[in-house]
Amino acid sequence: MTTRHPRDRFDEIADGPRVGAHRGVQRRGRGWIAFAWAALATGVLVGLGVLVLALLNGSYSFSGSDSPAPASSATATATAKPSSSASPSTPAAQAPAAGTPAQQGTSSLVVLNGTTTTGLAAKGSAALTNAGWKVTSTGDAGTTGTTATIVYYQQASQAAVARGIAKSLGVTAVQQSAAFPNADISVVLGADYAG
Incomplete structure (x- = not known):
């Protein structure tokens, strides 16, 4: 025998706003924002790495004694x-x-x-x-x-x-x-x- 539950608002299917743990439709372009931030971070890290290697290698220095005057x-x-x-x-x-x-x-x-x-x-x-x-x-x-x-x-x-x-x-x-x-x-x- 099947038991019937009383009818409530969850028994009706409607295309209205989502209720509960459902997520809404994602906005367009969100992937490009994440890509842009990742590219910026990569560029900064590569630039810092090149600067550190140049300093360690001795090909660039901040001291004014070895560099030519303008x-x-x-x-x-x-x-x-x-x-x-x-x-x-x-x-x-x-x-x-x-x-x-x-x-x-x-x-x-x-x-x-x-x-x-x-x-x-x-x-x-x-x-x-x-x-x-x-x-x-x-x-x-x-x-x-x-x-x-x-x-x-x-x-x-x-x-x-x-x-x-x-x-x-x-x-x-x-x-x-x-x-x-x-x-x-x-x-x-x-x-x-x-x-």
């Missing part, structure tokens, strides 16, 4: 202070006159294009070669917004040779820096270099 401040330093009244901290003022191609010895010399002008490194290399300097290689610098040409050298003993190279190029900015470890002397040609 081109505008280097130009201001080189043009604002004549060599006779330069401060004692300026290596260019302490060293003797500019070196000659014969004094280059085994020093490696690299010419880099720091601008968007195509072929500027080749022009600078040709000018130095015609002046008697031995250019090891040419290429593009890491940035393309350099305004002033600067000759960088690694060791204090190379200062005279760096000044001689700068003189051959018709510039005066010379700076000691370890920012270019692949060469003893690195020339970064800026927008001021006419060729």
Whole structure:
């Protein structure tokens, strides 16, 4: 025998608002929001990982002593202070006159294009070669917004040779820096270099 229960509101089926533990229809696009957050988190984590690896590898540092000065401040330093009244901290003022191609010895010399002008490194290399300097290689610098040409050298003993190279190029900015470890002397040609 079957027992019948009294009739109540649950016996009627209607397509009204859902009651109880039923979930409503999900809105469109919710999957894209989750994907966007996941992509953003992945990008941030990858960026932090690259930065940490670069710091551990030594290819990037936050200390100002090893990095070259911005081109505008280097130009201001080189043009604002004549060599006779330069401060004692300026290596260019302490060293003797500019070196000659014969004094280059085994020093490696690299010419880099720091601008968007195509072929500027080749022009600078040709000018130095015609002046008697031995250019090891040419290429593009890491940035393309350099305004002033600067000759960088690694060791204090190379200062005279760096000044001689700068003189051959018709510039005066010379700076000691370890920012270019692949060469003893690195020339970064800026927008001021006419060729």
